[in-house]
Amino acid sequence: MGATNLGARPGSTGSFRGIFLMRYFMRSAFVGALLASAPAMAEAPPVSAYGNLPDITAMDIAPDGSRLAAAMTLKGAPTVVVWDSTGKPLVALPAGEAKIRDVQWVGPGHLVVRASQTTAVPAEFRRLRYEAFGSIVLDVDKGTTKQIFEGDQSKLKLTFGHYGMRQIDGKWNLFVSGQGLDREFGNTGYVLNGRTSPGLFKIDVAAMKEKQVATGGDQGEWATWLVDAAGNVGAKLAISNQGGIWRIENSAKKKIVSGVAPDGNVDLVTLGYDGNSVIYSLAPIGSEVQWMEVPLSGGTPKPFLENVPVNRIYRHPVTGSMLGYLEDGKAFPKMADPAIEQTMQQLAASFLGRHPRLEGISPDLTKFIVHTSGNKDSGSWYLIDTVSMNANILGRDYPAISNEAVGPVRIVRYQAADGLQMDGVLTLPPGREAKTLPVVMLPHGGPYSHDTTNFDWWAQAYASRGYAVFQPNFRGSTNRDLAFQRAADGEWGRKMQSDISDGLAELAKQGIVHPRRACIVGGSYGGYAALAGVTLQKDIYKCAVAVAPVSDITDMLIKDDLSMFFGKVGRDSIDRNFGPRSTWSQVSPRDHAQQANAPILLIHGKDDSVVPIYHSTSMKAALERAGKPVELVTLDGEDHWLSTSATRQKMLEAAVAFVERHNPAD
Incomplete structure (x- = not known):
């Protein structure tokens, strides 16, 4: 833990016994088309045009590029929308009382919706309410939904983080962190054991079968992980909350690097470009944030991107390996593949004066979802096809606010x-x-x-x-x-x-x-x-x-x-x-x-x-x-x-x- 930040999501739900409650999404007809452009307006839009939630808050592209999905606001209601590559709508699913936070494809047929609800906390805890996060898997072809950990009394119906998707033996899997429970002595119920932090689980999204693949930290520790291309735990970071003693282990549970971060400022960043190293960040008290790279097999850590202020890391959506990074103040990312970097430069030139941001990447690296906003742009979404060199607008965040009104x-x-x-x-x-x-x-x-x-x-x-x-x-x-x-x-x-x-x-x-x-x-x-x-x-x-x-x-x-x-x-x-x-x-x-x-x-x-x-x-x-x-x-x-x-x-x-x-x- 670093500085106290009120804007951050609450840092822990490990001691929370509540169950994430969410209404199932109900299948409905698609109720509206995405707006390609905003109307011109001579007068200022009403205040309500700004107070509306954005029409689009998140978007992702399926691994085979055949489908798109978005978290949208339709008539004031949060809705998940899926359509195919031709623009044909496939399904629109209202979220009810849940708040959609993100959407992520796991294979071409399943969409994972991350959502939250504010939930009451048991009386023994000081906070009266907590924002509980859960993950729902939508089978797009069948139109059915199921919540991860639903029906499993031995786990909280919560997910504390997503750690990527992987295709293993032809099956698509999502990796999430979840919290197990202990059977209560002399009773048929389950309770938190208080000894371990959330562990890492592999979810077969087609069969909705789960398997724990890594434990959390020991008592008094918190853990996080990186999953390699084969679906194994490539690296695990565990840190003590009673002094900041930390260690990083590889898939063989061998400690490859360790140290002390008294203020808790240590984290896993990503697997390296070839997937054979791990990059982690450190912020020693009184020093700048340092990124270090160490081989997963062990060795001496070396500085990574030294003195480069990195704004964002880009990872391959299926393998998890690093593709490139965006430097603070730069309009386009630095990519490992020179051809892709050249494409990014061309995109940046096309959106001159605005802020283009990559929001989705197809595994073959030919299709990109780009979001822009800034001067003369209240927020726009584009699908970029680098093979045909086409840029199709998918929608706008605030269609009632014209470019001239910005x-x-x-x-x-x-x-x-x-x-x-x-x-x-x-x-x-x-x-x-x-x-x-x-x-x-x-x-x-x-x-x-x-x-x-x-x-x-x-x-x-x-x-x-x-x-x-x-x-x-x-x-x-x-x-x-x-x-x-x-x-x-x-x-x-x-x-x-x-x-x-x-x-x-x-x-x-x-x-x-x-x-x-x-x-x-x-x-x-x-x-x-x-x-x-x-x-x-x-x-x-x-x-x-x-x-x-x-x-x-x-x-x-x-x-x-x-x-x-x-x-x-x-x-x-x-x-x-x-x-x-x-x-x-x-x-x-x-x-x-x-x-x-x-x-x-x-x-x-x-x-x-x-x-x-x-x-x-x-x-x-x-x-x-x-x-x-x-x-x-x-x-x-x-x-x-x-x-x-x-x-x-x-x-x-x-x-x-x-x-x-x-x-x-x-």
């Missing part, structure tokens, strides 16, 4: 008060002069993430209403080196906060925005920053909108108990990130409610399992006791990620209306 986006660089170099993403209202504009400061969540010039529905919604929007990559953001990220240690509510207002000052200095016409808006950590902007800081913002915000640091770290799953490694990370417990109240907005100097809107999902809703209800109560203006909007059935259309619409409409009321654009 506000221009660019990077603005500035300097923090202590001299640290910063940057942020500036979105301008379409067709409006960039001069003394009202502004919405929109710090990202995480906080260990960063914003880019990709299409951002929240920023574009405000821009469409006449606001400049600035998304500062404050210290701790992940778009720079480790020193920049470590500069955030102990700086919640301090320099991380002033980095945001320093960005506002720079925009005002350039004449782009009016310094007295600013509101601050954000979600998760960004929601915390919004609250801090009008409690810990003074007279900078005219209003604040905080979505799923942390309002009290002590509650987040103790009552929410973010370290409960991570032992000493987690506690050490918290100490480094936040400093002594005696100082936490100094940067907790709830403890400074009486200092609030602008109206505040709180918005929170009732099913939030990352930042529980009491962070907002208790903040509202504290503000009301202090006689400060505050409103609270609750979202029924919503989680931390605004995963459903109706509640995301409600959030955005309330947030935009609040800013328009307290900081009008005109």
Whole structure:
């Protein structure tokens, strides 16, 4: 475990006894065609056009290239759609109450849908709710579905990760991690044994038969794996949560490398280009992330891609071996095959000014699914055929938002008060002069993430209403080196906060925005920053909108108990990130409610399992006791990620209306 990150999925479900509940998908007729282009619009789209979930959230291509599948939003409902290579729809399956997170082909006839639901946690655990993830296998030809581990009382009906598909003896298999149970003594039921972390299972998707192929870590350890081309466990990493002692084993269970990572920052990256080595990452305290490569047979680890900032790794979809990588700031990936790399360069040139991203690759490396977004593009999906050199558009994320309605986006660089170099993403209202504009400061969540010039529905919604929007990559953001990220240690509510207002000052200095016409808006950590902007800081913002915000640091770290799953490694990370417990109240907005100097809107999902809703209800109560203006909007059935259309619409409409009321654009 590294830094505390609110935007990440909860780190452990190993001590959870609940069962993943999901309605079966029901077969239905295909209810609509993918839109190839967006209509031209003279006026700004309604706010609802931005609040909708994207029409397409994930897509994959079958191994033989004959079929495509997508996770879509049709009439506000999450739906899995499958069609053949000619565009003929084969099936559309509504997901009911489940939230589709990903789709993955396992062979040409079976599609695996990864989905989640917010689930109540047994009373003995501190968290009231947890986001439970499960995997459902769809037999496309038969139209039947079955959940992995369904009907097996000896395992939780949960999957904790996918580790690739492999064809073994003519059969297609999916590798997932799952948690076994022990038979309860003197009873017919099963319970968690508490001794092992999730293990690795091979799932024959046609027969729906499972086989455990690797155990988890020993007691107090967590494990992860890489599966080789033959379907064997090529490498296993196990790490102790009581000191960070780690080891990597090969398929013969021989230890090939080991070490100590006190903050838990060690991970498997991928198998090497030829599949005979393993690449792993290390981030020693005070040092940059290092990638190392060691032969699976054993040997001396050597640096891999030394001093190259890697954004993404590409793997072969069937063998798992490395195909190439994308370097930060580059438009196209570096591939092992020069011919494929040349094709990627041609693709990048075709999408100049946008951000192309590979989302699916056929095993013969001739067909690619590419997603683009950015200036003049609210999100588009393409199927690229490198044999015919055709690029066919498959659909758009936001078809109601025309290219002309996308506000221009660019990077603005500035300097923090202590001299640290910063940057942020500036979105301008379409067709409006960039001069003394009202502004919405929109710090990202995480906080260990960063914003880019990709299409951002929240920023574009405000821009469409006449606001400049600035998304500062404050210290701790992940778009720079480790020193920049470590500069955030102990700086919640301090320099991380002033980095945001320093960005506002720079925009005002350039004449782009009016310094007295600013509101601050954000979600998760960004929601915390919004609250801090009008409690810990003074007279900078005219209003604040905080979505799923942390309002009290002590509650987040103790009552929410973010370290409960991570032992000493987690506690050490918290100490480094936040400093002594005696100082936490100094940067907790709830403890400074009486200092609030602008109206505040709180918005929170009732099913939030990352930042529980009491962070907002208790903040509202504290503000009301202090006689400060505050409103609270609750979202029924919503989680931390605004995963459903109706509640995301409600959030955005309330947030935009609040800013328009307290900081009008005109």
